[in-house]
Amino acid sequence: MNVSGVSMRSDEVLARHTSLRVGGTCEKWVVVHDEDALLPTFSGLRSEGLKITLMGQGTRFVPRDGGLSGAVVRLGTGYSNIHVEGTDIHVGAAVPVCLVALAAANAGLSGLESLANHGGSIGASVALDSGPEGGWDALIRQASWFARGGVRTGDIEKARKLKTPLFLGVTLALKHRDAAAIDKAMESAWKKSHVGLWWKPLSRGSMRNGIVRANLAGVRVRELMIPEGNPDMLVNLGGATAKELAFFERMVVDRVRRERGIELATRMVWAGSHGGDK
Numbered sequence: 001m002n003v004s005g006v007s008m009r010s011d012e013v014l015a016r017h018t019s020l021r022v023g024g025t026c027e028k029w030v031v032v033h034d035e036d037a038l039l040p041t042f043s044g045l046r047s048e049g050l051k052i053t054l055m056g057q058g059t060r061f062v063p064r065d066g067g068l069s070g071a072v073v074r075l076g077t078g079y080s081n082i083h084v085e086g087t088d089i090h091v092g093a094a095v096p097v098c099l100v101a102l103a104a105a106n107a108g109l110s111g112l113e114s115l116a117n118h119g120g121s122i123g124a125s126v127a128l129d130s131g132p133e134g135g136w137d138a139l140i141r142q143a144s145w146f147a148r149g150g151v152r153t154g155d156i157e158k159a160r161k162l163k164t165p166l167f168l169g170v171t172l173a174l175k176h177r178d179a180a181a182i183d184k185a186m187e188s189a190w191k192k193s194h195v196g197l198w199w200k201p202l203s204r205g206s207m208r209n210g211i212v213r214a215n216l217a218g219v220r221v222r223e224l225m226i227p228e229g230n231p232d233m234l235v236n237l238g239g240a241t242a243k244e245l246a247f248f249e250r251m252v253v254d255r256v257r258r259e260r261g262i263e264l265a266t267r268m269v270w271a272g273s274h275g276g277d278k
Contacts, residue, residue, distance in 0.1 A: 001044040005034030018058035022242040024067025033076035038146050045071050053271055054166055056124025057096060064242045066273035089172045093123025105186055110177035111139055113185035123167040141173040198234045199264045208232050210262035214255050224248045
């Protein structure tokens with residue numbers, strides 16, 4: 001398949017494209033840069049019988065060691081633009097959320113300060129979160145997405161009804177605010193963990209306190225570690241595998257449940273096989 005506006009490689013190592021640096025290969029690695037290339041690319045992949053997996057910045061995407069069958073598709077340069085128009089911001093889906101928050105702050109617009117340290121792309125965050133910590137839908141004036149048949153534009157509720165929409169961009173409706181107040185809120189956000197945030201609580205109780213009081217802050221197992229200062233994160237110090245990551249995750253969940261009575265779940269999206277056949 002040869003489509004203009006698309007970068008494509010075979011047997012790509014996914015660990016190169018994820019924050020945690022784990023994961024095997026995928027059959028095809030596809031980066032779509034132009035809107036005109038979307039339909040022929042997806043049609044071509046499906047005609048080859050390839051399963052399609054969508055990926056953003058890779059901050060929450062965890063491919064297993066056995067890799068993924070089919071194609072992993074990511075949006076490229078054509079979806080990396082930010083345009084401020086009055087109190088609206090038009091954003092391509094490939095833009096990291098933290099850059100959108102910074103652009104809003106520089107324009108004197110408020111509403112995204114709490115996301116100043118959010119590392120993922122806005123497209124993935126809109127798809128995976130009902131607002132990062134709740135709130136995207138209230139901010140989105142209009143969204144565009146790709147589904148079978150082509151590009152659609154409209155209310156976010158329409159896209160939410162689809163199983164796996166590929167968000168292409170959003171228009172955010174923000175409000176003017178005093179610059180000093182925005183700066184203060186941005187500074188406060190940076191003091192809190194969000195980039196690489198692994199856990200979310202499923203029951204009442206503080207996630208962070210549960211991990212600390214279960215004596216897990218600072219714990220290291222081989223090349224994986226829970227930072228003492230940011231216990232709601234997991235860090236790959238170099239060389240850890242996805243299998244080891246999954247074991248570490250289960251250990252933390254079990255220990256916090258047993259010792260603190262708090263149920264944790266992962267924010268990560270696991271994909272692929274553990275090994276052998278993909």
